Amino acid sequence: MSDKSNKQEQSIRVENLVKQFGKGESLVEVIKGASFTIYKGELVALIAPSGAGKTTLLMMIGCVLEPTSGQIYIGEEKVYDNRWLTQNTRSIRREKIGFIFQAHYLIPFLNVIENITLLPQTNGISKEDSEASARKILNYFDIEEKAYAMPSELSGGQNQRVAIARALANKPDIILADEPTAALDMDRSINVVKMLKQIAAEQNVAVIMVTHDERMLKYCDRVMKVENKKVVFQEFEKEGG
Ligand SMILES: Nc1ncnc2c1ncn2[C@@H]1O[C@H](COP(=O)(O)OP(=O)(O)OP(=O)(O)O)[C@@H](O)[C@H]1O
Numbered sequence: 716m717s718d719k720s721n722k723q724e725q726s727i728r729v730e731n732l733v734k735q736f737g738k739g740e741s742l743v744e745v746i747k748g749a750s751f752t753i754y755k756g757e758l759v760a761l762i763a764p765s766g767a768g769k770t771t772l773l774m775m776i777g778c779v780l781e782p783t784s785g786q787i788y789i790g791e792e793k794v795y796d797n798r799w800l801t802q803n804t805r806s807i808r809r810e811k812i813g814f815i816f817q818a819h820y821l822i823p824f825l826n827v828i829e830n831i832t833l834l835p836q837t838n839g840i841s842k843e844d845s846e847a848s849a850r851k852i853l854n855y856f857d858i859e860e861k862a863y864a865m866p867s868e869l870s871g872g873q874n875q876r877v878a879i880a881r882a883l884a885n886k887p888d889i890i891l892a893d894e895p896t897a898a899l900d901m902d903r904s905i906n907v908v909k910m911l912k913q914i915a916a917e918q919n920v921a922v923i924m925v926t927h928d929e930r931m932l933k934y935c936d937r938v939m940k941v942e943n944k945k946v947v948f949q950e951f952e953k954e955g956g
């Protein structure tokens with residue numbers, strides 16, 4: 716819903732963001748002055764043709780890729796103003812952002828629960844506490860019985876749910892998902908998107924999800940698009956009107 720605006724708390728704000736790759740003859744400008752705000756609790760789809768800059772945008776918001784210029788706020792904190800304002804973008808990523816990638820990147824030689832608890836334990840949470848909360852999340856995703864399975868023993872859909880569970884384990888403020896449903900069939904895709912929607916609403920997390928599948932849009936709160944190297948929000952038909 717776009718009209719509960721004054722109650723909404725900003726989760727991500729981007730002003731005049733520019734990203735160029737290369738220089739001189741080979742300079743490519745991918746994003747040219749993007750400005751937008753994403754609020755806590757919303758699931759936002761990000762769509763655009765291949766090569767339009769969706770992953771580039773996600774990686775800048777995720778403090779993985781340095782922009783060329785502009786401003787980025789994570790929550791109320793300004794983290795980028797023509798340069799990173801912190802020495803340590805890694806700690807922002809670790810503390811505030813959960814990533815879900817298409818290729819899920821579960822660590823193949825760690826079992827499910829080890830994959831999920833790795834980052835929380837790196838951040839100083841005890842083994843007992845991180846495992847207890849991992850179990851809760853696995854239970855929520857209906858895969859508790861897979862806690863000790865290896866990634867290779869899971870189906871594509873189960874793998875994807877573990878990847879989402881892992882992104883959640885660190886209690887991020889923001890979840891950035893790059894085509895999380897690309898490898899899944901229609902039913903499982905809808906499931907994953909509904910799950911992300913529920914997480915956004917229940918945990919007051921902002922979720923940005925890249926998708927090429929128009930059928931997923933109706934489950935999202937807003938749809939944004941990279942168009943003419945800028946970001947625009949698009950009208951769309953939402954489920955249930
Ligand atoms: N490290 C890089 N060096 C040079 N150009 C790059 C780099 N990363 C991305 N690009 C270029 O930036 C543009 C946007 O790429 P990006 O990966 O963001 O597209 P995308 O919208 O995610 O596409 P897809 O839907 O295929 O994943 C492309 O033209 C790509 O070639």
Ligand SMILES: [Mg+2]
Nearest residue numbers: 769770771893
């Ligand atoms: Mg991409």
